[in-house]
Amino acid sequence: MLIPTLCLLVATVSWAQTGTAQSPSTAADTKAVDFIPDVISKVTKTPAEWRKTLTASQFQILRQAATERAFANSFWNNHADGLYSCGGCDLPLFYASTKFDSGTGWPSFYQPIQKKVVSERRDPDGERVEILCARCDGHLGHLFDDANGKIGIPKTPNGLRYCMNSGAMRFRKKIADRPKP
Numbered sequence: 400m401l402i403p404t405l406c407l408l409v410a411t412v413s414w415a416q417t418g419t420a421q422s423p424s425t426a427a428d429t430k431a432v433d434f435i436p437d438v439i440s441k442v443t444k445t446p447a448e449w450r451k452t453l454t455a456s457q458f459q460i461l462r463q464a465a466t467e468r469a470f471a472n473s474f475w476n477n478h479a480d481g482l483y484s485c486g487g488c489d490l491p492l493f494y495a496s497t498k499f500d501s502g503t504g505w506p507s508f509y510q511p512i513q514k515k516v517v518s519e520r521r522d523p524d525g526e527r528v529e530i531l532c533a534r535c536d537g538h539l540g541h542l543f544d545d546a547n548g549k550i551g552i553p554k555t556p557n558g559l560r561y562c563m564n565s566g567a568m569r570f571r572k573k574i575a576d577r578p579k580p
């Protein structure tokens with residue numbers, strides 16, 4: 400019984416510490432937006448610092464704008480309810496409720512939790528719109544406006560498709576679990 404008791408104690412203490420700024424209520428009425436600051440302050444690290452906290456593939460995607468293979472990534476076929484956040488800084492990005500089966504082999508969403516959690520940048524060749532984390536400027540994927548049911552991509556409420564890399568994100572099943580920047 401000693402270990403479970405200790406774990407419970409640690410969990411209680413840690414919750415008390417992290418819950419001071421914003422008192423957590425029940426899991427049911429806590430939303431990820433509660434964890435998004437009004438003003439998003441930039442997280443900046445050197446490449447060497449990023450390499451210490453990211454895996455090699457995370458670094459290639461988030462910091463070097465690589466694209467992972469379709470149908471061979473963690474979340475393309477994940478249908479669990481929950482929350483997707485930035486793999487670099489854990490800023491909440493997408494609710495699983497806005498994820499849809501795009502058929503592309505990459506996790507696809509039709510809108511971020513709030514518009515301000517991502518930033519958009521035109522690719523150098525002008526072809527595509529890159530999506531980055533608004534806090535750490537990590538490369539997440541690209542935005543397309545082809546989710547209209549005409550070219551094989553299912554129709555979304557706004558016609559948008561945020562085509563993301565699984566390796567650029569974290570996933571947690573409980574939305575109420577506070578992200579740890």
Ligand SMILES: [Zn+2]
Pocket residue numbers: 485486487488489490532533534535536537
């Ligand atoms: Zn980030």
